[in-house]
Amino acid sequence: MEKPRKxxxxxxxxxxxxxxxxxxLAALAFVILLGVIFNADQAFFKWDTHRDMLRQISVFxxxxxxxxxxxxxxxxxxxxxxxxxxxxxxxxxFSLQLHWSPFLAVGVTLLAGLVCGVASGGLVAYFRIxxxxxxxxxxxxxxxxxxxxxxxxxxxxxxLQPDGTYVYQEVPAxxxxxxxxxxxxxxxxxxxxxxxxxxxxxLILAKLRWGRYIYAIGGNEEAARLSGIPVVATKLLxxxxxxxxxxxxxxxxxxxxxxxxxxxxxxxxxTAIAIVVIGGTNLMGxxxxxxxxxxxxxxxxxxxxxxxxxxxxxxxxxMLTGIIIIGAVxxxxxxx
Amino acid sequence: xxxxRLQPLLQMKHIGKSFSGVQVLREVNFELYPGEVxxxxxxxxxxxxxxxxxxxxxxTDYEGEIWLNGxxxxxxSPHEALIAGVSAIHQEMSxxxxxxxxxxxxxxxxxxxxxGWLDYRSQEKRARELLAQLGLEVELQETLDRYxxxxxxxxxxxxxxxxxxxxxxxxxxTSALNDLEVDxxxxxxxxxxxxGWGIIYISHRxxxxxxxxxxxxxxxxxSYVGTYSLDELFPxxxxxxxxxxxxxxxxPPREEYRGEERLIVKNFYVADPTxxxxxxxxxxxxxxxxxxxxxxxxxxxxxxxxxxxGLFGSYGQSVRGEVWLDGVRLSIRSPKEAIKQGLALLTxxxxxxxxxxxxxxxxxxxxxxxxxxxxxxxxxxxRERAAIAEMVQALQIKIHSLDQEVQxxxxxxxxxxxxxxxxxxxxxxxxxxxxxxGIDVGAKYEIYNLMNRWTAEGKSILLITxxxxxxxxxxxxxxxxxxxxxxxxxxxxxxxxxxxxxAAMGRR
Numbered sequence: 001m002e003k004p005r006k007x008x009x010x011x012x013x014x015x016x017x018x019x020x021x022x023x024x025l026a027a028l029a030f031v032i033l034l035g036v037i038f039n040a041d042q043a044f045f046k047w048d049t050h051r052d053m054l055r056q057i058s059v060f061x062x063x064x065x066x067x068x069x070x071x072x073x074x075x076x077x078x079x080x081x082x083x084x085x086x087x088x089x090x091x092x093x094f095s096l097q098l099h100w101s102p103f104l105a106v107g108v109t110l111l112a113g114l115v116c117g118v119a120s121g122g123l124v125a126y127f128r129i130x131x132x133x134x135x136x137x138x139x140x141x142x143x144x145x146x147x148x149x150x151x152x153x154x155x156x157x158x159x160l161q162p163d164g165t166y167v168y169q170e171v172p173a174x175x176x177x178x179x180x181x182x183x184x185x186x187x188x189x190x191x192x193x194x195x196x197x198x199x200x201x202x203l204i205l206a207k208l209r210w211g212r213y214i215y216a217i218g219g220n221e222e223a224a225r226l227s228g229i230p231v232v233a234t235k236l237l238x239x240x241x242x243x244x245x246x247x248x249x250x251x252x253x254x255x256x257x258x259x260x261x262x263x264x265x266x267x268x269x270x271t272a273i274a275i276v277v278i279g280g281t282n283l284m285g286x287x288x289x290x291x292x293x294x295x296x297x298x299x300x301x302x303x304x305x306x307x308x309x310x311x312x313x314x315x316x317x318x319m320l321t322g323i324i325i326i327g328a329v330x331x332x333x334x335x336x
Numbered sequence: 337x338x339x340x341r342l343q344p345l346l347q348m349k350h351i352g353k354s355f356s357g358v359q360v361l362r363e364v365n366f367e368l369y370p371g372e373v374x375x376x377x378x379x380x381x382x383x384x385x386x387x388x389x390x391x392x393x394x395x396t397d398y399e400g401e402i403w404l405n406g407x408x409x410x411x412x413s414p415h416e417a418l419i420a421g422v423s424a425i426h427q428e429m430s431x432x433x434x435x436x437x438x439x440x441x442x443x444x445x446x447x448x449x450x451x452g453w454l455d456y457r458s459q460e461k462r463a464r465e466l467l468a469q470l471g472l473e474v475e476l477q478e479t480l481d482r483y484x485x486x487x488x489x490x491x492x493x494x495x496x497x498x499x500x501x502x503x504x505x506x507x508x509x510t511s512a513l514n515d516l517e518v519d520x521x522x523x524x525x526x527x528x529x530x531x532g533w534g535i536i537y538i539s540h541r542x543x544x545x546x547x548x549x550x551x552x553x554x555x556x557x558x559s560y561v562g563t564y565s566l567d568e569l570f571p572x573x574x575x576x577x578x579x580x581x582x583x584x585x586x587x588p589p590r591e592e593y594r595g596e597e598r599l600i601v602k603n604f605y606v607a608d609p610t611x612x613x614x615x616x617x618x619x620x621x622x623x624x625x626x627x628x629x630x631x632x633x634x635x636x637x638x639x640x641x642x643x644x645x646g647l648f649g650s651y652g653q654s655v656r657g658e659v660w661l662d663g664v665r666l667s668i669r670s671p672k673e674a675i676k677q678g679l680a681l682l683t684x685x686x687x688x689x690x691x692x693x694x695x696x697x698x699x700x701x702x703x704x705x706x707x708x709x710x711x712x713x714x715x716x717x718x719r720e721r722a723a724i725a726e727m728v729q730a731l732q733i734k735i736h737s738l739d740q741e742v743q744x745x746x747x748x749x750x751x752x753x754x755x756x757x758x759x760x761x762x763x764x765x766x767x768x769x770x771x772x773x774g775i776d777v778g779a780k781y782e783i784y785n786l787m788n789r790w791t792a793e794g795k796s797i798l799l800i801t802x803x804x805x806x807x808x809x810x811x812x813x814x815x816x817x818x819x820x821x822x823x824x825x826x827x828x829x830x831x832x833x834x835x836x837x838x839a840a841m842g843r844r
Contacts, residue, residue, distance in 0.1 A: 207717075209710040216703055219692035226650060226681060226689055227704040227757065228672040286694035 020280040020288070024295040027278060027328040031299050035306040043309045047186065055181075055188035057301030059084070059256075061294070062194050062249040063272040065201045066117075066242030068293040071276055072205070073235060074218040074285025075124060075131035077242045079138035080249075080272055083116045084265035086146040087250030092155040092260025095172050102174035110247045116142055117243015118236055125235035135239075139269070146262040156259035171258060178255035190252045194297075197245055201290040204241075214238055218285025275300050278328045299328070343406055344369050345534040346391075346422075346503055352399035353386055360386050361398075364560045366553055368503060368534040373525060375537045375545050375566070378555035378578055379804075384538055387555070388505050391536075392424040393417035405502075415444070423496035424505040431480055431488055431495075438463050438476040441494050466494045470524060484611060486517035493524060504528065505536045508636065510544060522548050540635045542571055542841035556580050571843070572834070579804070579833045587809035588784050591792075592828075594812070595626030596662075598796045599765050604657030606639065606646035606820075616642040618820040620657075624765065629787065629797040631811025633804075633836050639820035640800050641684055644767040647798075648681040649674040661764065675704055680758035682751075684769040684800070690754045691742050698724045698738035700753050705760040727756040731786065748779025755786065766790065769800045784810060804833045818842045 016022055035044045043049045063080045070077045087109050094105035116138060123134035158166040181188045205211035213234040216224040225231050254260050279296025281288025303324060307317045346368040353361040361383045368374050376384050389395045391402065393411030402409050404420060411417040414424075431440050438456075441463050447455045463476055472490050480488060489509060496504050506525075510518045525535055525548055539545055545552065546566060554561040554577050561577050606617035617639040624630050634640040646655045649668040659666045661677060668674045671681070683689040692700055701724045702709065709720040724738055733752045735745065742753055751771065758766065768787075772780040787797060787810060801807050807814060814826045816839035824839040 207714055209706050209713050209715055212699065212703075212706055212715065215695060215699070216692050219694040220689075222689045223692055224703070226648070226671045226683065228670075228675040229703070230672065282694075286692065 020292060021295070023331065024278070024280045024292050024299070027331060028295050028299045028302070031302045031306065031324075035302055035309070038306060038310050040309050040311070044306075049305060049309070051181070051187060051191075053298075053301040053305040054191040054194075056304065057297050058188065058190040058194035059249045059253050060268060060271045060275060060300070061297040062197045062245050062252065063268055064275040064293050064297055065197045065290065066245035067269075067272045067276050068279075068281055068288065068290055069201060069204070069214055069238050070131070070242050071273075071281055071283060072214050072218045072285055072288050073238055074221070075235070075239070076135060076273070076283070077117075077120070077239065078132065078135040078269050079116065079120055079142055080242065080246050081265035081268035081270075082139045082142035082146065083113055083243055083246035084250040084253060084268055085262055086116070086142045086149070087113050087247040088254040088257075088264045089146045089150045089155055089260035089262050091251045091254045093149065095175065095254075096155060096157055096169065096260075097159075102172065105174075106251060109251055110244055113243040113245075113247025113250065114240050115243070117246070118240040120243070121236040121239025124239060125232040143262075146264075150260060150262045152262060154259045154261045175255045175258060178252060179258075190256065193248060193252060197248060198290055198294050201293075205290055210234065210237065215286055218287075220286070271300065274325055278325060342369055344403075345405060347403040348387070348391065348400065349403070350400040351387060351390060351402075353383075353390060353395060353397075359558060361390075361555075361558045364400075364555065364558075365563075367563070368536060370502070370532040370534055371529045372550050373529060373535045373537050373548050375539065375549035375552040376555070377538075377540075377545065377552055377574070378561075382555040382578075383558040384555055385507070386558075388424065388507060388536070388538070391417070392422060392505060418444075418499050418501070421500060421502040422505070423499055423501035423503070425489065425492045425496070425507065425509060431492060433481040433488075434479055436477050436479055437474050437483075437491060440480055440491060441466065441498055443495070445498055462498075463494070466497050469497070470494055471520075484517075486513050486520070489513070489521070490524070502532075503534045503536065505538075507538045508540070509537075510539065510541065518544070540841060542574075542838065542843050545574075546571070554578055571838070575834045575837055579837065587806070588781065588788055590629075590788060590810060590812075592812055593627035593792050593794075595628075595794055597623055598626045598628075598662060599624040599798075600658075600660040601647070602658040602660075604643070604646065604659070605655060606642050606651060607654035609651065609654070616820050617646055617817075620817070620820075620822055622815055622822070622825075624796045624798065626794045626796055627791045628812050629791055629799050629810055631807045631814040632798060632800045632817060633807055633814055633840055634817035634823075635840050637819070638817040638840065640817050641769050642820075643817070644681055644769055644798060644800065645683075647674070648679055648767060650681075675761050675763075678762070678764035679767060680704075680761055680763035680765070681767040682754055682758060682769060682771055684773060686747070686750055686754065686773075691750060693741070693743045695742060696739045697728070697733070697735050697742050697745065697753055700742045701727055701756045701760060704757050723760065724756075727760055731756050731759070732782065746775075746779075748775040748782075751775055751779070751783065755783070759790075764795060766795060766797045768797055770802065771799070772801065772803070772806060780806075804836060807831075807836070808833065816840050 039045070063084065067077055067080060090112055091105055091109040094100040094108060095102065120135045120138040123129045124131050157169045157171055159169060161167055178189050205214065213229050216229055217231055217234055221231060253264050257264070275296040276293050277283065278299050279292035281292050303321060307320060312320065344367045348364065348366040351361055351364040352359065364383070364387060366387065376387065378384050386395065390398045393414045393416050396412055409420060411420065432443065438459055442459050447458045447462065449455050460476055467474065470490055470493060472487065474483060474487060480491065493504070509521060513521065528535060537549060549566045551563060552566050552569065552574070553563045556578065600623045602621050604617060604620045605615050608614035608616045620643060622630065632640045632643065645651060647659060649670045652669055659668065666677055668677060687693065692703065698721065702720050706715065709716045721738065728735065728738070731752045733749050733756060735749065742750060745753065772783055791797060799811055808831055812828055814831045814836060816823045816836055818840060823842065826835065
């Protein structure tokens with residue numbers, strides 16, 4: 001009789017090489033190598049560069065957290081960019097124009113994001129509309145709502161006076177806090193929020209029953225249902241969480257821009273998907289993890305950074321980004 | 337018979353075929369004359385489908401020769417066979433349900449004016465002629481999914497007419513039809529016969545075989561048994577020829593451990609998920625004692641799997657009837673409730689509805705009982721792992737590590753993983769649908785042993801298996817379903833392969 005063997009302390013080389021984490025790290029290492037080679041002004045050897053990279057990728061990374069969970073259920077969430085826009089507008093409106101307390105403004109904004117997410121989750125889970133379609137509709141709807149709430153204008157600290165001039169209000173302290181760098185100016189607050197979202201997602205996926213259900217549904221929805229898993233509730237919660245993360249990202253975005261722009265977050269959903277995919281989470285569902293997404297986010301962050309350090313023009317930058325995304329994904333495909 | 341003076345439409349001589357070293361067909365001969373319905377019969381796995389697939393150009397590496405109208409042919413693809421006049425009407429039909437009736441009829445043989453421009457007018461004209469010939473009233477521009485399976489089957493026949501097929505293969509064509517539709521199909525078959533077509537007819541239903549068939553060729557375990565005229569072959573003899581072999585498989589001895597009345601099912605109905613106002617399980621009643629194995633026999637389309645799914649709550653609201661478990665009336669509307677009440681369902685599709693392929697062995701095992709290890713939502717990983725390891729040991733699942741992906745296991749071990757998943761939920765009644773399908777003899781034996789052990793512990797089992805010897809060896813009683821209804825019940829002593837098969841084919 002064979003017993004399940006104890007896990008070896010050192011996994012075999014083959015297993016290490018084939019693990020998706022190794023693959024994701026390899027892609028990251030490649031991008032970092034590019035940074036070390038094309039190192040204009042020695043920028044890559046300064047912590048500021050890395051700190052800025054982390055700050056710039058944070059909003060995308062927060063979106064990618066929710067996206068990861070949704071993608072593991074074999075779904076997709078196209079609405080994240082629009083919900084970010086909507087919640088940025090709402091948060092700016094509450095804080096800058098209605099002068100709500102930060103506590104209330106954050107609470108209501110998060111709730112708005114959650115409601116949007118649960119709505120698309122309901123369409124997917126209860127009405128069985130394909131995630132692509134359901135969240136596409138939410139994407140359009142939320143963008144429209146952002147424009148409606150803001151009247152199509154950016155909501156900023158500048159308040160129009162009857163005589164046609166603008167008076168600039170003081171920026172609320174909470175905005176300044178979100179936009180600051182702490183620990184001796186070495187890390188941005190939004191980056192810490194990003195790390196917090198990663199940690200929360202990891203907790204859900206690795207430690208909670210909910211996370212196991214997410215993997216099971218993505219791996220084989222019918223088998224999961226026949227094993228007594230509450231498929232509808234799980235999907236509802238997961239899309240809801242994605243909406244909640246969008247609101248977090250929207251708040252960060254508003255604080256960084258000092259305004260609520262109804263156009264904010266345009267095409268961010270594509271960046272979020274790219275982060276998840278570069279990390280190696282499978283769009284077919286059932287496989288992947290938040291650690292991979294973290295690596296994916298940093299990879300995309302460094303890629304942007306390397307290209308901007310070297311002052312690569314926007315046209316070339318976009319083309320190179322496209323090529324490198326495909327390169328990374330192809331690299332991960334050669335697993336067998 | 338006068339037919340022997342005609343030239344045969346089709347001759348298949350000394351056909352042999354093996355799949356990766358396993359011989360599934362050897363020295364099979366088959367002849368089809370114009371105007372003949374030739375039945376092909378045999379148990380599941382006898383090689384009927386393989387033979388048909390060779391004829392239809394699906395399998396191309398076979399031994400032997402195929403002669404069509406006196407010339408030797410070799411089909412490299414189904415399309416070549418179709419063009420040569422061999423048309424197969426499968427159980428899963430080769431139609432595109434989202435396209436119109438007309439487009440389906442001409443699919444792959446569209447009438448064009450050259451350069452790929454479709455000539456709709458000519459197509460429509462031709463289609464009307466064909467449908468009139470078949471006596472079928474359908475709208476040509478309506479999409480196919482608007483019509484019931486019976487009509488779709490007729491459209492498949494129309495498609496065969498387009499290809500000017502002379503040979504039509506019908507593989508269980510009546511499995512989805514009601515009696516009226518069967519009559520209509522038979523009328524069309526008789527028309528085709530009169531026109532000199534040859535029809536190869538596969539069916540498990542005794543009454544049909546005798547009603548429509550002229551001759552019958554019987555296969556058993558991949559070998560040719562013989563060809564007989566149905567006028568001269570009695571049903572009893574036919575069944576004996578089909579079953580024939582000695583039971584060589586090994587089964588552990590089964591002792592009966594009958595306890596208290598456990599599961600009582602009264603007047604149970606399950607709605608047909610594909611057709612409104614039809615039942616796939618009709619008015620089924622039975623009871624099951626603690627420690628008992630009740631076998632459920634029936635052909636494809638008899639509703640046996642649907643019965644288990646219906647009891648398990650897979651169909652939600654679309655069931656009717658009373659279910660009592662240990663004296664308590666149940667009202668199960670979801671698998672979740674079923675599991676809570678102590679039911680467990682092993683489905684007949686391991687990959688499709690049993691396993692979560694990307695997950696590890698361990699996570700597959702604990703999947704249905706996660707709430708035990710996470711009362712507040714947090715999974716107690718240590719407790720979970722210990723319980724999984726215990727199950728893996730109890731069922732002797734052979735694995736390298738609990739973290740291994742379940743896909744990497746052999747079929748037998750995968751099946752044991754699913755059984756382990758269900759045992760972890762501490763079920764009272766196990767619903768097992770083909771528990772030993774596609775697994776090797778050794779693993780089968782282990783599963784039989786497990787079934788004996790569990791019933792000795794007082795669990796009850798509802799067992800579906802299409803392997804009759806297995807059913808006879810393991811079941812304490814056998815319920816035979818025919819078209820969704822209970823045809824007959826046999827005790828262990830009464831049951832034999834012959835009388836089960838007869839009842840399953842609708843004869844008492």
